[in-house]
Amino acid sequence: MKPRTGAAVTLAGCGKTFADGTRALAPLDLSVAAGETLVLLGPSGCGKTTLLRIIAGLESPDAGGRVLFDGADVTALPIEKRNVGMVFQSYALFPNMNVRENVAYGLRVRGVGKAERSRLADEVLEMMRIDALAERRITQLSGGQRQRVALARALAVRPKAILLDEPMAALDAALREHLRGEIDALLRRLSITAVYVTHDQAEALALGDRIVVMREGEIAQVGTPREVYERPADAFVASFVGTTNRLEGTVRGGRFACAAGTMALDAPDMPKAALLFRPEAARLVLDPPAGLVLKVEQVQFQGARQKVTLCTPDSVRVVVETPPDLEIAPGMLMGLALDPNRFSLV
Numbered sequence: 336m337k338p339r340t341g342a343a344v345t346l347a348g349c350g351k352t353f354a355d356g357t358r359a360l361a362p363l364d365l366s367v368a369a370g371e372t373l374v375l376l377g378p379s380g381c382g383k384t385t386l387l388r389i390i391a392g393l394e395s396p397d398a399g400g401r402v403l404f405d406g407a408d409v410t411a412l413p414i415e416k417r418n419v420g421m422v423f424q425s426y427a428l429f430p431n432m433n434v435r436e437n438v439a440y441g442l443r444v445r446g447v448g449k450a451e452r453s454r455l456a457d458e459v460l461e462m463m464r465i466d467a468l469a470e471r472r473i474t475q476l477s478g479g480q481r482q483r484v485a486l487a488r489a490l491a492v493r494p495k496a497i498l499l500d501e502p503m504a505a506l507d508a509a510l511r512e513h514l515r516g517e518i519d520a521l522l523r524r525l526s527i528t529a530v531y532v533t534h535d536q537a538e539a540l541a542l543g544d545r546i547v548v549m550r551e552g553e554i555a556q557v558g559t560p561r562e563v564y565e566r567p568a569d570a571f572v573a574s575f576v577g578t579t580n581r582l583e584g585t586v587r588g589g590r591f592a593c594a595a596g597t598m599a600l601d602a603p604d605m606p607k608a609a610l611l612f613r614p615e616a617a618r619l620v621l622d623p624p625a626g627l628v629l630k631v632e633q634v635q636f637q638g639a640r641q642k643v644t645l646c647t648p649d650s651v652r653v654v655v656e657t658p659p660d661l662e663i664a665p666g667m668l669m670g671l672a673l674d675p676n677r678f679s680l681v
């Protein structure tokens with residue numbers, strides 16, 4: 336299959352309130368660059384699927400909202416005129432057709448002739464490495480194979496964008512991880528614009544060029560996986576993506592103070608401050624002279640690293656990852672040194 340580039344997708348002022356009064360989305364602006372994989376991440380009910388359906392043309396935004404593909408307004412166009420491919424958790428394959436017929440379905444709807452349909456379908460089946468299954472019925476396939484067929488069907492029409500709604504939620508963890516790598520490689524190879532809905536943070540971090548973290552119909556943060564992970568915009572994002580430590584205290588005169596001690600911190604005075612950091616953004620220092628001092632509670636050896644749980648005098652737990660050769664035992668007092676670029680203050 337020839338490489339191609341998908342369309343740039345822009346949402347301008349797109350909100351959605353359903354007929355029963357449920358506000359699924361506050362009016363929001365969002366751009367997906369051509370060829371980019373954008374992941375929508377957030378808890379159940381935060382509006383991810385609604386946003387995806389608005390891009391697809393399965394749902395229209397409230398008055399004033401606009402959807403643009405490569406700058407052209409497609410707001411009024413139904414899904415069949417937008418040339419998007421969709422993949423759902425439920426596969427939504429036709430059980431009465433074989434694999435090749437399923438993959439060729441979108442081409443048939445678009446009026447592509449029989450021979451050409453077959454050729455294009457076989458091309459995509461080969462690319463997805465399921466060409467050997469072309470004659471099989473859908474009921475004769477495993478979950479992972481069905482999802483490959485669903486993906487092949489979405490790609491066969493050479494869509495401007497592919498929209499994936501929790502496509503791997505029904506698969507087991509090992510298969511999900513394997514397929515995740517394949518989908519990632521495929522989307523990159525084809526330079527296709529993709530919007531991928533998930534509530535699985537590991538999937539979001541691994542797949543997304545950028546991640547949109549959503550909360551109650553609003554965008555909490557947009558950023559690269561690294562930005563969202565290392566510099567979460569607020570406590571909600573921090574707690575939703577990865578393990579986060581939280582120390583509450585104050586900032587005064589360039590020092591952060593909490594129950595565990597004080598440390599220099601280049602920030603304006605804050606009467607109430609929370610320091611958020613990841614387990615790998617801190618180091619433990621033996622024989623702490625001053626600074627933040629915590630008591631080791633538990634040490635878990637994990638092969639390449641060890642996970643150390645510590646406790647502040649006011650019983651707040653902090654998790655730190657250290658190299659496995661650092662000799663630590665429960666009961667020891669350790670200094671906590673933070674990587675200056677890898678914490679947030681909220």
Ligand SMILES: Nc1ncnc2c1ncn2[C@@H]1O[C@H](COP(=O)(O)OP(=O)(O)OP(=O)(O)O)[C@@H](O)[C@H]1O
Nearest residue numbers: 353355357359378379380381382383384385386534
């Ligand atoms: N047709 C509808 N009519 C009324 N409310 C709806 C409709 N579709 C969705 N909603 C509501 O809109 C909100 C957002 O739903 P949406 O499906 O977009 O969330 P989601 O983030 O995709 O959730 P999940 O991860 O559970 O699929 C929810 O409160 C949902 O109940």
